[in-house]
Amino acid sequence: MGPTLNEIVISSGEPEKPAENITYMDASLYKAAAIGKIEEFNNYQRPELESLKTPNHDNVLHVNLSDFIEQILFKCPSLLRQTNAKGQTPLHVAARNGHSAIVKLLIKSRAKATDEDLKKLGMDQLNAVREMLRNTDQESNTALHVAARYGHVEVVQELLEFENPDFPYFVNRNQETPLHIAARRINWTALHAAAMAGDVGTLKATKIIVENKGDMTKETDENGHTPLHYAAHLGHDSVVEELLKWDLLAAYVGDKEWEMTPLLMAARQGHGQIVTKILSSCPGCCEKVDKRGWITFSFCGVKEQIMELLKDITNEEVAEKPVRPIPSITISADRLEKEREVHLVVAALIATVTFAAAITVPGGLKKEKGSEQGIPFLIHDATFKAFIVTDALAFLFSLCALLFHFGMLPPFSSIQRPTFLSHVGATTFLGYATYAMVIAFCTTIYVVLKPSYGLSFVC
Known part of the structure; x- marks a missing residue:
């Protein structure tokens, strides 16, 4: 059971025109249409939606041109052809307000009309769309006239996309074509x-x-x-x-x-x-x-x-x-290949050495059974901590250098030759790994030879 409505039958007063049944929208329905609340209209069938109007003869599409249009049109496609008191279709209103997305949706909805509806009208989908585009209001304005008057370029483009380029647009009551209106906006003659x-x-x-x-x-x-x-x-x-x-x-x-x-x-x-x-x-x-x-x-x-x-x-x-030309950095592919091979060997050696050093830590491990078994004897020594950090960094940097070089090889790389940028990255990480390994070596010697101040001072 739908909401309470005031049902009024309005006659045009002309014997040749049939009486038009209009159901005025109450405040709740008007608000639902304005915010796009489609649930409020689920109880209405096609004839009821057709007769649902405002006092100005606006239907629900005139009230709100929003995302719920597609759902409304699925229930009642004939709303596209209905006009308000000024003879404007929903397409006119969308064109006037510059809603290009909604204009596109209305055209798309018209193109999706059922074969049964098109058969009644005696036209195919393209002609049905063009018939909608050429509908005029009481001032003989098409939607294109309206879009041109308000300067909505995107709307004009959407409307022209489906129109026959050779179609001669008729003038409105002011003897204006869409081209005349567009030209007048910037004072063109x-x-x-x-x-x-x-x-x-x-x-x-x-x-x-x-x-x-x-x-x-x-x-x-x-x-x-x-x-x-x-x-x-x-x-x-x-x-x-x-x-x-x-x-x-x-x-x-x-x-x-x-x-x-x-x-x-x-x-x-x-x-x-x-x-x-x-x-x-x-x-x-x-x-x-x-x-x-x-x-x-x-x-x-x-x-x-x-x-x-x-x-x-x-x-x-x-x-x-x-004029001195800007020098360009060039390096041969063969040279890059040779350097890559050398870097791979060096990076692999650093990774191996640092990994072995991490396992056989200087000072040894506690062997007594208990909670501290396997813990380094020098774990609380600051120099030992420096060794652990630098050794780990050397290991990680060498792995990064290896990954850079592997990424330069097919099938990992999209090209067959090593790239210069990858070469620079690998070289940089290899340099960092070398520095970290040297520091780790020095801290190891120092922590082991700490009792001998003379020898430890050398490191």
Whole structure:
């Protein structure tokens, strides 16, 4: 038995439309939908979930676009197609809020629709997804219109992934396509888009635009760039020529950040033909400078300096001074192999000697039966303790050196030759093992010869 609900039957008032049964969500259900508590909806079947709405006609998917969507859609897939009072589907709401993961989940859920449902609609999975993507709200906006308006790039990418690239998106009630909306966010005009494309088709579009709206040549985006700025920067010669035919003053406009004119941008990018075209049409442009006080020839000079510097570096000299190359450490594989063999013998000897010394400790062991049998006589001597520590270290370091060398051999190594870094590591550990062994030897001699001060002093 489900929670208490107020059931209201709402009629559209139009005889050709059937009455719509709506069950308004109470506070507990609304809260459950908001936090994604799917258990509260387990007692509702598909027809009941379809009629469960808020006063604004939002269904449970509109209330909460979260992880529990997949479970709700499994119970009632038709919720994907339901709209609220504004004609928005759950996909519209997800696109508006920039939830790219949820947009992907909704599309995936639509693609997983059962064959029976698709058969009723007379379409396959791909067409079912595209039909959902092309649903419009009361303002004739698709989900792509909405995502473009709010600047959610990831959502736009998810929506375009399943759409036919040749599909001509219709305009909304404000005569806007998704491209127009996206362009307006950064104050781009259609002429900006045409100038950036720069191919043969857009050259014709450029002519049509300037013939009908010639004042667009002066319009700037949020960075202060005109269409001529983009055409000059990208090296679109024909577009630059067409724009200059209609408006020469656009060549004198500087951008917001650096006050760079289209001429300076073309010079910076090394577009010589465009520089020539602009100067031939607007010779006064050469006097325009940017914020640094640079003119057209400043960029040309800097470019020449960079090329000369690169040429000098290639010849191992800068400003006629020889450049000393950084020496590289090289060592032959044969030499590494020979040193490895020697190191293996030395490391094995150190490991053997230190292991034997640990068993036959200096001073001997107590042989009397009792709790102290087998304990070294000199266990409380500080020098003896130093011997034990250094002997153990020598043994461990020699084992590390052996492991490094074994790791350099196939099949342990991914290469057939010993590597230089492994060689350095093995050599380092072998050096530490040698030092520790020498100290252990000295402490052994000292602790044994301690009664003879003359001999012990030598060590």
